[in-house]
Each structure stands twice: as C-alpha cells, then as structure tokens.
Amino acid sequence: MLIKKAEEIRGSEITPKWLYVNRRRFLTGALGVTAGALAGRTLKELAWPAQRVMAGSKLNVARKSPFSTNEEVTPYDDVTHYNNFYEFGVGKEEPAEKAKNFRTSPWSVKVSGLVEKPRTFSVEELMQLAPLEERIYRHRCVEAWSIVVPWTGYSLSVLLKEVAPQPKAKFVAFETYYNPGQMPVANYAGIPFPYVEGLRLDEAMHPLALLCFGMYGETLPNQDGAPVRMVVPWKYGFKSIKSLVKIKLVEKQPPATWNMANPSEYGFYSNVNPNVDHPRWSQAKERRLGEFFRRPTLMFNGYADQVASLYAGMDLRKYF
Numbered sequence: 413m414l415i416k417k418a419e420e421i422r423g424s425e426i427t428p429k430w431l432y433v434n435r436r437r438f439l440t441g442a443l444g445v446t447a448g449a450l451a452g453r454t455l456k457e458l459a460w461p462a463q464r465v466m467a468g469s470k471l472n473v474a475r476k477s478p479f480s481t482n483e484e485v486t487p488y489d490d491v492t493h494y495n496n497f498y499e500f501g502v503g504k505e506e507p508a509e510k511a512k513n514f515r516t517s518p519w520s521v522k523v524s525g526l527v528e529k530p531r532t533f534s535v536e537e538l539m540q541l542a543p544l545e546e547r548i549y550r551h552r553c554v555e556a557w558s559i560v561v562p563w564t565g566y567s568l569s570v571l572l573k574e575v576a577p578q579p580k581a582k583f584v585a586f587e588t589y590y591n592p593g594q595m596p597v598a599n600y601a602g603i604p605f606p607y608v609e610g611l612r613l614d615e616a617m618h619p620l621a622l623l624c625f626g627m628y629g630e631t632l633p634n635q636d637g638a639p640v641r642m643v644v645p646w647k648y649g650f651k652s653i654k655s656l657v658k659i660k661l662v663e664k665q666p667p668a669t670w671n672m673a674n675p676s677e678y679g680f681y682s683n684v685n686p687n688v689d690h691p692r693w694s695q696a697k698e699r700r701l702g703e704f705f706r707r708p709t710l711m712f713n714g715y716a717d718q719v720a721s722l723y724a725g726m727d728l729r730k731y732f
C-alpha cells in the first residue's frame with residue numbers, strides 16, 4: 413500500500429521531483445553530469461560535495477523499525493494536504509500551498525547548551541550520523557484527528573549522545589527556523605515565533621523520539637517540516653516540532669509555544685491521554701484522516717508499554 417503509493421507519485425512524473433524543482437541548479441551547474449544520468453539515483457549515491465538534501469529525494473533506509481505499528485498507513489495526499497504549520501498559515505490546506513517555495517537548503521542545526529561537544533551540523537552531516545530507519549508511527553493531533561505515517565530517521569538519542577550531555581542537563585529545547593520574509597502569513601497566526609518546544613531529557617533520550625528527515629521513503633515535503641523535524645509519537649502533534657534549526661540542552665524546563673500561548677489548554681507534557689479532556693473538547697476519540705467513524709484514543713497514543721514508566725508516580729491530570 414505505502415510502496416505502491418510512493419511509486420504512483422514518482423511514476424506520474426517525467427523526472428524525479430527533486431530534479432524538476434532544482435533543474436536550473438543542475439543545468440547551470442559545472443558538474444558535467446546530465447540530468448538523465450542522475451535520474452533514479454538515491455541520495456547516498458549522489459553524495460558529492462555540492463549535493464544538498466532536496467524535497468522529494470529518495471532516502472536509503474537501512475531497515476524497518478521494530479517500533480512500527482502494523483496499522484494501515486494513511487494516504488500520502490491526505491497527510492501532505494492536512495497540516496498544522498502555522499508559519500505557513502492556520503488553515504489545514506494552507507501549508508501545502510504556502511510552503512511550496514520555502515528554501516530548505518543549505519540548512520544546518522545548531523546543538524548547544526549543557527553539552528561537552530557543542531556543534532553545528534549541516535543537515536547532510538546529521539543524516540549520516542546513524543543508519544536511517546523507517547518507522548510507521550501513529551500521530552494524534554490535539555484537534556482529535558490522527559494519521560499513520562511511515563517516517564524516516566533515527567532516534568534523537570543518537571545525536572544527543574554525539575554531543576555528550578553534561579550531568580546538569582535536564583531538558584532539551586527545540587527551535588524552528590523563522591524568517592518572516594519566507595513566511596509571509598506567519599504574522600496572522602496568532603502565536604509567537606520562532607516556534608519552540610521542549611522535552612525532558614529522559615523523554616528526548618527515549619528510543620521512540622525520532623529525529624526525522626523523511627516520510628513515505630522520500631525527504632520531507634516542506635509542509636511536513638523539511639528538512640528535519642521531531643516526531644514524538646506518544647504526545648500530541650504540536651510537540652513534534654518542524655523545520656528544526658536549534659537544539660539546546662538546558663537545566664530548567666524550556667518554554668513551549670502552545671503552552672505559552674494558552675497554558676490552561678496545552679500543558680508542557682502533552683502526553684496523549686483519553687482521560688484528560690481538552691477544556692473545549694473531549695480527547696476520548698479521534699478521527700483517522702480518510703475514515704468516517706471515530707475510534708477510541710489510546711493512552712499515550714498506544715505507546716503506553718514503552719513510555720508509561722517515564723511518568724511513574726506523576727499525577728497526569730496535573731502534568732497534562
């Protein structure tokens with residue numbers, strides 16, 4: 413199902429998406445390689461110095477993750493045309509349109525704070541830190557819709573270990589790129605930018621917390637957080653911050669955008685919890701995109717066996 417979908421998309425085009433989008437760059441480049449010779453190659457095969465991560469590049473996936481759900485994957489078109497990415501508009505179909513020209517290359521991520529080895533990584537360097545895995549995760553938005561997506565990436569813990577957290581580090585703060593010039597409608601979103609999020613260090617180190625570069629076997633579409641984002645599947649969607657540029661290890665709980673904007677509606681933890689209602693609506697059920705009947709929401713979005721121990725002894729009504 414998912415492979416067929418990806419092939420349909422590629423098969424409908426004369427040239428791969430990244431080649432089409434970046435045709436000018438290739439035609440004007442001094443590489444002496446014809447476009448035809450490049451078609452169908454994977455990112456790794458194209459790893460010469462000038463190579464950049466481009467939207468729609470195929471990704472080499474080392475293995476399917478044992479963390480994957482075996483539920484049916486949500487169609488690509490639904491997942492890429494029903495988004496929350498307020499930098500590109502508050503309407504669900506706006507990001508697909510308004511992020512089209514978002515420039516995501518070159519791109520780097522600064523990792524700093526309470527670490528022994530602070531470093532700024534290009535996204536290409538980041539992608540090579542560990543073999544990329546495909547993980548089919550459930551994702552549940554606080555607005556009560558859900559999707560099942562084959563993400564590509566590796567555990568954030570790989571990167572955190574690489575920079576060596578100091579003992580004082582207790583939380584991880586994340587920040588999205590912000591440039592009003594590239595995000596002309598961000599001003600009307602009603603939330604502050606840059607978008608920021610945070611996790612406790614032990615949550616960030618949990619193997620389920622994914623540093624994500626792709627979906628459906630290709631690099632991330634802009635509206636889904638290109639070129640690198642977080643996916644934290646046991647939490648409501650807004651914790652899964654997109655288009656990351658900064659990761660900082662800190663001692664105190666860092667600010668999180670939705671929590672700052674409306675603390676009574678959005679807690680810092682935001683673990684999926686069918687028993688704790690959002691003040692304005694129930695969280696007991698969800699609608700999977702493309703389906704008619706709602707289904708019950710599961711505790712920790714179905715990941716309780718893996719993550720419940722992180723919250724042992726905490727009052728989950730207080731720390732919602």
Ligand SMILES: Nc1nc2c(c(=O)[nH]1)N[C@H]1C(S)=C(S)[C@@H](COP(=O)(O)O)O[C@H]1N2
Nearest residue numbers: 495496497498553588607649650652653654
């Ligand atoms: N920078 C940024 N990251 C963000 C958001 C946003 O508005 N800006 N929205 C969040 C919300 S509410 C959700 S549900 C998910 C949606 O991810 P998706 O569009 O890939 O499904 O992204 C999250 N990450």
Ligand SMILES: [Mo]
Nearest residue numbers: 553554649650
């Ligand atoms: Mo969300």
